[in-house]
Amino acid sequence: MAAAGASYCGFTFFEKSPRAVDLTTARDLALGAPVGLAKVALTVNADDAFLDALTAQVPLDMLQLHGAESPARVAEVKARYGLPVMKAVGVAEASDLAALESYFPVADQILVDAKPPKGGELPGGNGLTFDWRLIAGRRWPVPWMLAGGLTPDNVAEAIAMTGARQVDVASGVERAPGVKDLARVQSFVTSAQG
Numbered sequence: 001m002a003a004a005g006a007s008y009c010g011f012t013f014f015e016k017s018p019r020a021v022d023l024t025t026a027r028d029l030a031l032g033a034p035v036g037l038a039k040v041a042l043t044v045n046a047d048d049a050f051l052d053a054l055t056a057q058v059p060l061d062m063l064q065l066h067g068a069e070s071p072a073r074v075a076e077v078k079a080r081y082g083l084p085v086m087k088a089v090g091v092a093e094a095s096d097l098a099a100l101e102s103y104f105p106v107a108d109q110i111l112v113d114a115k116p117p118k119g120g121e122l123p124g125g126n127g128l129t130f131d132w133r134l135i136a137g138r139r140w141p142v143p144w145m146l147a148g149g150l151t152p153d154n155v156a157e158a159i160a161m162t163g164a165r166q167v168d169v170a171s172g173v174e175r176a177p178g179v180k181d182l183a184r185v186q187s188f189v190t191s192a193q194g
C-alpha cells in the first residue's frame, strides 16, 4: 500500500466483511507497516470493551467509526482513547448532508461515503457510488475524504467533480472480495494523483 503511494491503511473490524481481521492479525500488520502510513481501525457501533482491547493491542493512528455513532459518542471515543476520529457518513440525497454537518464539531475527519443498500449486510465497502453533484463545490470546516464505489477508472472524475483532497477505496482495488490487487492499488493512486 505504502509503496503504491497510499497514505492510510484500514483494518476492518466487522465480522461479516470479506475484509474483516482479528486483533492479532491487525496488530501484526500494524507493527509491520512503514512509518508514514497511517493505520486506521474501522469499527461499527463498537462498545468501550472492544475499543479498549483494540487500542491496547493494535498500534493505531486513527479510529474510523462506521456505524450509527452519534456526535456525542464520537466525542466520547475521541476523549477516551486520545486518537483522532474519522466519522463515516452515508450520502444518498441532499438531506443526508445535515447529518454530516452535525459531526463537524466533534470529528477530526469525515468520510463522505455512499449510503449502504437497505437490508444490505455491510455498512461500507459496497462498491456503490453516490451522486457526486450533491457535494460539488461544498466547503467544509473539517478535513474530509471521499469514498464509495471509487475505482482506478472513475477516481479522477470524482475528484474533479467534488474537489476532494483525499479519497478512500475498498472493493474498487480488489481482484476478489477482500483480496487487494496491488496493480489496481497502484493504478488508483496514480489516477487520483492526476
Ligand SMILES: O=C(O)c1ccccc1NCC(=O)[C@H](O)[C@H](O)COP(=O)(O)O
Pocket (backbone or CB within 6 Å): 012, 014, 017, 018, 019, 020, 042, 043, 044, 066, 111, 113, 122, 123, 124, 125, 126, 127, 128, 147, 148, 149, 150, 168, 169, 170, 171, 172
Ligand atoms: O469495507 C468493508 O468491508 C467495511 C465493512 C464495515 C464497515 C466499513 C467498511 N468499509 C469502510 C470503508 O471505509 C470503505 O473503504 C468505504 O466504504 C468504500 O468502500 P468501496 O465502495 O468498496 O470502495
